[in-house]
Amino acid sequence: MLSPRDMPSPSSIFSAYASMTASMMLLRSMANELIPQPIRGYLMNAFRYLIKPRSQTLTLIIEESTGIARNQVYDAAEAYLSTRVSPQNERLKISKSPKEKKLTIRLEKGEKVMDPFHGASFHWRFICAESEKNNPNDHNNINISSVRSEKRSFELSFPNKYKEMVLDSYLPFILEKAKEMKDDERVLKMHTLNTTYCYSGVKWDSINLEHPSTFDTLAMDPELKNAVMEDLDRFVKRRDFYKRVGRAWKRGYLLYGPPGTGKSSLIAAMANYLKFDIFDLQLGNIVRDSDLRKLLLATANRSILVIEDIDCSIDLPDRDRDRDRDRDRRHLDARKQPDLQLTLSGLLNFIDGLWSSCGDERIIIFTTNHKERLDPALLRPGRMDMHIHMSYCSYQGFKLLASNYLQTPSDHPLFGEIEGLIEDIQITPAQVAEELMKDEDAVATLEGFVKLLKRKKMEGDVCENGPDKAEPPHQQSKRRKVGCKQKRGVGISKTNTVTQRRTRRMRGCSF
Ligand SMILES: Nc1ncnc2c1ncn2[C@@H]1O[C@H](COP(=O)(O)OP(=O)(O)OP(=O)(O)O)[C@@H](O)[C@H]1O
Numbered sequence: 001m002l003s004p005r006d007m008p009s010p011s012s013i014f015s016a017y018a019s020m021t022a023s024m025m026l027l028r029s030m031a032n033e034l035i036p037q038p039i040r041g042y043l044m045n046a047f048r049y050l051i052k053p054r055s056q057t058l059t060l061i062i063e064e065s066t067g068i069a070r071n072q073v074y075d076a077a078e079a080y081l082s083t084r085v086s087p088q089n090e091r092l093k094i095s096k097s098p099k100e101k102k103l104t105i106r107l108e109k110g111e112k113v114m115d116p117f118h119g120a121s122f123h124w125r126f127i128c129a130e131s132e133k134n135n136p137n138d139h140n141n142i143n144i145s146s147v148r149s150e151k152r153s154f155e156l157s158f159p160n161k162y163k164e165m166v167l168d169s170y171l172p173f174i175l176e177k178a179k180e181m182k183d184d185e186r187v188l189k190m191h192t193l194n195t196t197y198c199y200s201g202v203k204w205d206s207i208n209l210e211h212p213s214t215f216d217t218l219a220m221d222p223e224l225k226n227a228v229m230e231d232l233d234r235f236v237k238r239r240d241f242y243k244r245v246g247r248a249w250k251r252g253y254l255l256y257g258p259p260g261t262g263k264s265s266l267i268a269a270m271a272n273y274l275k276f277d278i279f280d281l282q283l284g285n286i287v288r289d290s291d292l293r294k295l296l297l298a299t300a301n302r303s304i305l306v307i308e309d310i311d312c313s314i315d316l317p318d319r320d321r322d323r324d325r326d327r328d329r330r331h332l333d334a335r336k337q338p339d340l341q342l343t344l345s346g347l348l349n350f351i352d353g354l355w356s357s358c359g360d361e362r363i364i365i366f367t368t369n370h371k372e373r374l375d376p377a378l379l380r381p382g383r384m385d386m387h388i389h390m391s392y393c394s395y396q397g398f399k400l401l402a403s404n405y406l407q408t409p410s411d412h413p414l415f416g417e418i419e420g421l422i423e424d425i426q427i428t429p430a431q432v433a434e435e436l437m438k439d440e441d442a443v444a445t446l447e448g449f450v451k452l453l454k455r456k457k458m459e460g461d462v463c464e465n466g467p468d469k470a471e472p473p474h475q476q477s478k479r480r481k482v483g484c485k486q487k488r489g490v491g492i493s494k495t496n497t498v499t500q501r502r503t504r505r506m507r508g509c510s511f
């Protein structure tokens with residue numbers, strides 16, 4: 001510490017200041033004379049820049065469009081920030097289009113949002129600048145008119161040190177969140193064939209898919225259900241895997257089992273789970289391979305292509321017959337059309353080849369009541385990756401349906417009796433569901449259901465050979481149309497133990 005004796009006196013400070021000022025003035029007048037004005041200005045600016053305090057905040061400008069296309073970061077930020085509005089916000093925009101399920105909230109001009117993320121604070125501001133441009137439609141330029149346009153952007157400000165975090169995790173997190181929100185809000189579409197375009201072939205028409213079936217409402221073996229859900233999860237996460245191993249990003253499922261066991265309901269549950277649109281390809285309406293090709297190429301990514309009742313919908317010539325036909329055709333008159341017929345090989349080649357490789361995240365589902373009738377070429381791995389056996393209603397399945405339909409607790413006294421009966425009877429979930437809807441009173445419904453099970457047990461094999469109550473009329477007429485024989489069940493005999501039947505149900509799942 002300086003003692004008062006060591007401290008400079010005021011007079012010496014003053015004289016030092018005077019001499020420094022004199023030297024500065026001398027330096028300045030020398031610089032004025034020696035350095036030309038433009039260089040002097042440049043040096044002064046550089047000096048000012050060097051001594052200016054550094055800003056600790058970085059601001060990113062996220063504009064609505066990149067000039068040609070929309071800016072995905074902007075769209076994602078807009079959606080994401082609508083979930084981050086706070087009581088501090090004073091003005092918000094609200095809207096709903098016919099296609100949206102919920103109200104949409106957006107920030108109004110100048111509104112700010114603070115978003116905490118991984119211990120850092122991110123400050124957002126919505127900017128909306130109005131600009132005037134000459135009207136491009138005013139070609140005569142007589143009245144110089146102008147159009148007002150808005151330039152929208154977001155400003156994202158944060159401490160400079162979080163630059164890496166923003167680019168590596170915060171913005172990717174916002175993009176991912178926005179995608180999830182979009183999927184949630186999206187109304188799924190069901191595309192079906194429109195055959196009225198007789199000259200240009202068949203086309204897709206779409207309607208909203210509002211099928212309420214979900215994995216929660218589906219009565220099926222719990223292990224099989226989990227296996228299907230895990231398979232779907234794995235499939236959608238494996239974009240890089242499919243690329244690395246050089247495979248098209250597609251997956252095929254074969255759903256088989258008696259009518260009314262939930263094959264179509266499972267398709268709807270899969271679509272609702274993945275938020276994928278459905279393309280329902282009714283092969284009976286397609287006459288040529290070329291139409292099939294056109295239709296398949298018009299399907300979208302992230303979609304499920306469904307071919308129901310593959311054994312019944314069309315009499316597909318098998319591969320050997322295709323080969324013979326091709327050989328015969330070579331000898332035929334050149335006037336004959338080469339693509340006059342829809343063939344199984346056309347379908348399979350297209351599914352394996354061009355179609356599967358020109359899109360991403362494709363799922364294809366075939367359903368049948370008679371797996372044994374299918375051409376083995378259709379079933380080989382790579383085509384149908386997972387075979388899912390939808391079977392008769394188990395006690396587990398009944399409990400799920402009862403809790404959905406009747407909302408009864410699972411410890412109701414009649415449940416024990418039902419458990420004893422249902423495992424010995426071939427009753428489809430569709431039949432169970434129908435029974436559970438008969439009465440509004442839960443106890444009366446359960447009593448009626450017990451009676452039905454007892455009756456079925458007494459009647460013995462009525463389900464296998466007799467008229468099938470579960471079989472919907474469309475199924476019976478479909479069979480009549482294509483000449484399929486009536487057949488119920490997949491060989492589960494009444495003498496089987498519960499364990500054997502369960503094992504058989506599970507065998508439906510083969511990878
Ligand atoms: N496993 C199930 N879980 C819940 N409900 C089911 C199930 N199976 C059938 N149902 C009910 O029965 C109705 C008919 O079932 P669905 O159309 O899914 O059967 P399917 O196996 O596709 O029959 P088909 O072979 O005749 O096409 C469904 O709308 C649903 O209400």
Ligand SMILES: [Mg+2]
Nearest residue numbers: 263264265308
């Ligand atoms: Mg069906």
